[in-house]
Amino acid sequence: MKTSLFIPYLLRDGAVLQRNAINHFWGYTASNKFISLTYENFFEKVSADKYGYFIFELPAHEASSNLDFTIQIDREKWVIRDISFGDVFLLSGQSNMQLPMDRLKMLYPDEVSKANNPHIHFFEVPESPVFKEKRKELESGVWYRAIGEDLKRLSGIAYFFAKEKYKKDGIPIGLILAAVGGSPINSWMSELTLKTLNSLPIYYSSLKDETFLKYRTTLDEEYQTGYQKMCEQTDRGLLENWKTVTFDDSEWEEVELNKQWLQKYRTPGCIWLRKKIVLPKTFVGKTAQLYLGTMKDADEVFVNGKLVGNTEYQYPPRIYELTELSSVLTIVIRVKIYQSLGGITLTKNHCLLTETQSLDLDNFGHWKIKRGNHLPERVPQYFPQWEASGLFNGMIAPLKHTRFSAILWYQGESDTVSANNYGLRFCKLIQEWRKIFSDSELPFLFVQLPNYALEPENDWARLREEQKKALVLDKTAMVVSVGDGEDDDLHPLNKEVIAKHLFQSYQKIEKYPHGYCNGPLALQAYQYKDQIVIEFQTFGKHLKINHQLELKLIENEKVYQLTNIELSENEVRIRLPSTLELTHTSLIRYNWTNHPKPFITDEAGNAASPFELKIS
Template sequence: MKLSSLISNGMVIQRNKPLTISGEADANQKIEVTFLEKKYTDVASASGKWSVTIDPTEPGGPYQLKIVGNKEIHIDDILIGDVWVLSGQSNMELPVIRTLDLFGNEMKAVNYPEIRQFSVPQIYNFHQPTETLIGGEWKKATPEDVLNFSAIGYFFAADIYREHNVPIGLIASAVGGTPIEAWMTEATLREFGEYDEILDQSKDDQYVKDTMAMEDKREQDWHQALNSNDQGMIEEWFNADTDTSDWQTFDVPNSWEGTELESIKGAVWFQKTIELAEDFTDHETMLNLGTLIDGDYAYINGKLVGHTGYKYPPRRYPVSKGILKPGKNTITVRIFTTESVGGFVQDMPYELVTDQETIPLTGAWKYKVGVITEALKPRTFFQYFPRGLYNGMIAPISNYPMSGVLWYQGESNVSKPNGYYELFEKLVDDWRQTWQIGDFPFLFVQLANLETGGDDNDSYWAKLRNEQLKSLQVKNTAMAVSIDVGEANDLHPQDKKSVGQRLAKCANALAYKQDVEYMGPLYQSHQVNNNTIEISFNHLGSGLIVRGEQLNGFVIAGSDNVFVHAEAKIENDRVIVSHPDVVEPKNVRYGWSDNPEQANLYNKEDLPASPFTTE
């Protein structure tokens, strides 16, 4: 008897919608399903396939579902409430455990057993949509499991649960680094005409297998050569008594850019000695090493306390008791760079922390190069290829009714922002066709702020955000703006609570039909009045406000299309934009930057305005 793994203990069923349960059994086997004292029957076909459809049900639980065929299966602890699908790339996938710098104390007290998450196994399929989901299980938002929930999903669900008091099921189907094309159907992608070659190539199983094997070996060989040739590993520079008298000095935190280390691919060792008081070692201790590029091994007094293989995760390494000691302690960090310019990312915490004290680790460290290698060529990430994840991770959950979708994606399409709106529109249509439950709410996150060093006048991030703004033309969609809750130095900002709560406002309006303001001000129209441009907005809520002393983030241009920082003020819930040197203004932009940190226009509901251009 084969069932989708979604149909399992702890499942949350969408209320007030029929649920079709299908599976495989012996040919011609009679199947009897019992749920809430109702019986549903079917007879398996010659190929063994069967299905029954359970009647729509009101919220409640826990219940049991029984399936009898050639054996009897009991599925226990079933709740009926609202189910939401979470999809996109890493900022949707990012787990609660990665947000503990901000929400650590709050998460210690979390105990919502009626909020549950099912994580879809990360599988791609280049041949056809997968029918039956294999792997994964339902987990509860309790201290044992909540740290592995999608952070956005959890904070969204907590708000919805408290507001509506019904069980919430989250189906997390997101994969870091993925472009939107990976989540679309092959038929739709072929309509665009530019994906045919890669769609055909990825159907060649031997090509995929050979490429993966070759790249696995290349990566293994690179790390093996790195480790075997690293003088620091050979001489054990991680030991506390290492002689660093001939090592150079490096000021932490800093990039290697502009230093002798800039071009190095390989391993560089850093060491710092600190003095600890007698009672410091009595407490639980965390070594915080910000974010390091690319990977690292961290040691204290010769003992390995943490290791991260790539550049994005924050380094938060618990230090076991007995490693630190009163007096002199040595911290050693071996950083290896595969393809990036290495460094200690700035404006991050570098410290030893207990519940009583914080010892800063910034300032002068000693360093020495362990080994210089060739750059490691990047992998071919087949999970990024068009239609693979739609087939592997969306199709097999599409017979499971739900309330709507939360979508956070776009970073991997920034390099080609123009036309993202058309892809998004087609994606939503694909999914609505696939689920066949109507135009369900599709709630998405506009990209957060990030400092990339790019040109504001040609900001690809701003262009992508503008494409996302256009995407609100798609029926029954809403957008959570996040330009004020990102981190300029981190692609994966920790404040997922604000994002989840903004998405919950969108859900309250679109799915739960509450009469609430659910988005910040959105550009509606503009009018040129002599030497000013007057901007009108939708989603004013109770009115426009400035967060701060004066309105910032606007630039203005005349017919020469040269944008300059503008003066802006709110009058009668419109924004009047001008500049003394632009006497015949033509266009205005707002928040038009990779990192629009100056943008501070909100409505009184404290929701930020979306970046826009009048062009």
């Protein structure tokens, strides 16, 4: 009879273990069996416990690759191939940490085809929330290499970070990605920690009941299905076939994609747009991509009556492939708006691209527009993975035996709805993760939220200030991304820039172990005679200010714009108007907006973190 053996997915072919650290290798077999593990000069035999669990402690090992681990139970052998010792990184957070290389091809068109580094390995932790208990082992997973088609699925930040690091030291790299789009910070924290912070939802115990969770999920699925059915059945555009080339739209109103629409076209329902374009002869017969930017919320696009693409939520860029272009194109866009205010993002490029030519659709005049139906606002879809502690239990807890070189974190967008207390929870998360990974000084690097203008109702400025509070913990580093975002896109494409900042911060964290920031960091503000003085920590660089800089003084709920500003070494000095007197409640703010621009930098151009300081 063949002996059963289960080796966790994290430890299978292609795995990377942390160099120069004690690692663990574990698995499951029949109870009380003896198991041996052999690689290079290492040989050890252990006994499984009564539940069949066994674990080896591996001595620290220098960087190496292409090792085979041989496991033997009785006379049966198993070989796990291509094991490396290198530097292992955990990457977590929301969709900006997830965003794969395939989504970045517009900015980095040749990166995937040219990449050829077999020493960058990556593993995607399956997205699977758990509430009843901490998951012991992952339910699936494969180690990939950052090569060819596989690279398309790898996080852009993860890849560019690893690329920079490997270029620096040539050491094998293991990237473990545990990130979930839209996830709030509470989903990555344990029940116990959230309970001590009084941050558990009142219904939390119900989440442990699988019957309740299934009922809640099914209820939402039925609602969403019913809403979509109503959307389709009541849309005049579908009933009257507005997508066809021959449809008469002469009585429709006109709009432009790059200008704000009337509000009547931005409330829930289906909005149809049509445009007829006569192409230059050089485009005819070519293959092209139709770029329409982003839309809120969903869309279907037809060209000459045929569906060429559709997207079901607002954030992905609409890039649709067209083949054998005809001389005349009738482009029809059906925008499905679920929440006000929707429509097409007016600041995005709307164009037709071939390999050698581009055509700006915004230069071709107006689009015809008509509403197909009116809908009630849709209740947002329910995602159980966003519930408190689910991702901690399902995706982080199973990694507890893994040793890491550092953690990289990019999260916070979902918490801008209510940023209060985020800083405290963030600090607790870092401490909790260090505890579960048995490393109290595990470097933790995070990205402060960039500029973003499309959620004016959310408080991105406050969230940035809360994120900064984590720098009170040793071995933390913050990357300021103000100026590196895109005001009109939640998912800025320039992930290489962010990754390089993260790698540079990773290199600096030993030199500045008490909280490092890649840009200038305001420490305190105080009044000196007729001036406000703001002191900065610049981490070895010199401070610079832009002549357009202005700061805001908050006094008795009034806001004053201060522009009489000068630089004195690593201090900013603001001369106060003679009519203005400060009190103990006075605050000074810099870049306190959802979409700030960098006016204070260091000599290398790294942006200063936005701030709010009490004036002493």
